[in-house]
Amino acid sequence: MPERNRADVLTAPRSVALLARRDAMMARHTALTFGRGVAVASELKRWATKYPDLGTGPLPVEPYISPEYAELEREHIFRRVWLNVGRIDDVPTPGSYFVREIAVCGASVLVIHGSDGVIRAFHNVCSHRSNKLVWEERGQCGGYLSCCFHGWTYDLEGKLRGVLDEDNFHEIARERLGLSPLATDTWKGFIFVHFQHEPEETLEEYLGGMTEELADHDLGALHLTFRYDVEERANWKVAIDAQNEIYHLPILGPVHGAFTDILETNEEGCTRFSHFKRFGRHTLWATGGNPDYVPAGVEQLIGAVPITPLELPTNSLFDFYVLFPNMVIAFLPGGMMFTYNFWPQAVDRTVWEIRFHFPKPTDAAELVVQHYRKTQLRDALAEDIAGHQNVYAGLASRAKSEFFLQDEEVQIRSFHASWHELMDGAVAVDGRW
DSSP states (O other), X not given: OOBOOOGGGOOOOXXXXXXXXXXXXXXXXXXXXXXXXXXXXXXXXXXXXXXXXXXXXXXXXXXXXXXHHHHHHIIIIITTSOEEEEEGGGSOSTTEEEEEEEGGXXXXXXXXXXXXXXXXXXXXXXXXXXXXXXXXXXXXXXXXXXXXXXXXXXXXXXXXXXXXXXXXXXXXXXGGOSOOEEEEEEETTEEEEESSSSOSSOHHHHHTHHHHHTTTOOGGGOEEEEEEEEEESSOHHHHHHHHTOOTTTTTSOHHHHHHHHHBOBOTTSOBOOSEEEEETTEEEEEEOBOTTOOXXXXXXXXXXXXXXXXXXXXXXXXXXXXXXXXXXXXXXXXXXXXXXXXXXXXXXXEEEEEEEEEXXXXXXXXXXXXXXXXXXXXXXXXXXXXXXHHHHHHHHTTSOSEEOOOGGGHHHHHHHHHHHHHHTTSOOSSSOO
């Protein structure tokens, strides 16, 4: 069972070290601003210059808190794009399957490995009277699936193979009563589905330049090692916005602050990107390492452990890809990959799925390193959960009607430009369209 992070236990006061860090940053900011403001200003706003089409104005709060917007997102975003629902490792052999409940689309999806080796997805609905066909979250079947209501039976390719008391039906045509398929495709071991009968784009077309960008990444050598499913009291866009920037890193919590020490920053201690790219609706940002960082304590011991190298052709120390609308693929040194999926449950509820992938450890020391890295990230993400929920509470209060972004949050602007692109066909709910 996945470990469950609980935001309600994150109530410990901020550490003295964190408060000292904040005060030191503000002191540096004051000194730099008044001491050489022109020089500092010349280093700023580089991304707005490179991507002027993204604008620089504030963003509205209403799409985060309006139930009407949440309903429009269902039809105009989530039912119009390719969605990642798992990895091929989840269905490794013929007959293996899993069920994905996608609340935002009002659908239960059955993904199954066919006897012909093909991975397919279907609506998890029996053709008789639309009972939910498979009730288990995952499993292995011996060549067929049977509805527990009236016993209609389907093979691994979704064809109707058995009907109880079939002669007593007035009209029935098995060839037309198989399971309802969903468009399904795979990329780099990830399984994607699409709710349109005939998607406007193939998966490859939808991913665009992302496929070329990650073409040389050997993701098959990485294996799911740890997983968390987090239920948050926040809108899904609040969660993905917060993860899609590192401006908050020095301030949010002590674990975040420790990560800041490792990364590239300016003279004020604020994080900086080394790369930002757009691939249609998708983005990459990357940040380099702090050349002056010297590990100490446990970090020094962990760093001394020899590990089997798995070098991925990353852009920098930390690469963070956002696949619109709700998926993240990120890479850290040592061959670590983590993925996020943000699934809306309601306008104010999100399930945040977190998956850590590592190379298979060759000895106990490598296993310890993986557990340590997992724990580091887990503790940082626990701080994030509290942040997401507090931001949403503030938005939902309607104290403010808009919010502001700085230049190192350009990737959030890019995400919302893609959001607006798909929502432009929606019926106006607040006079914006």
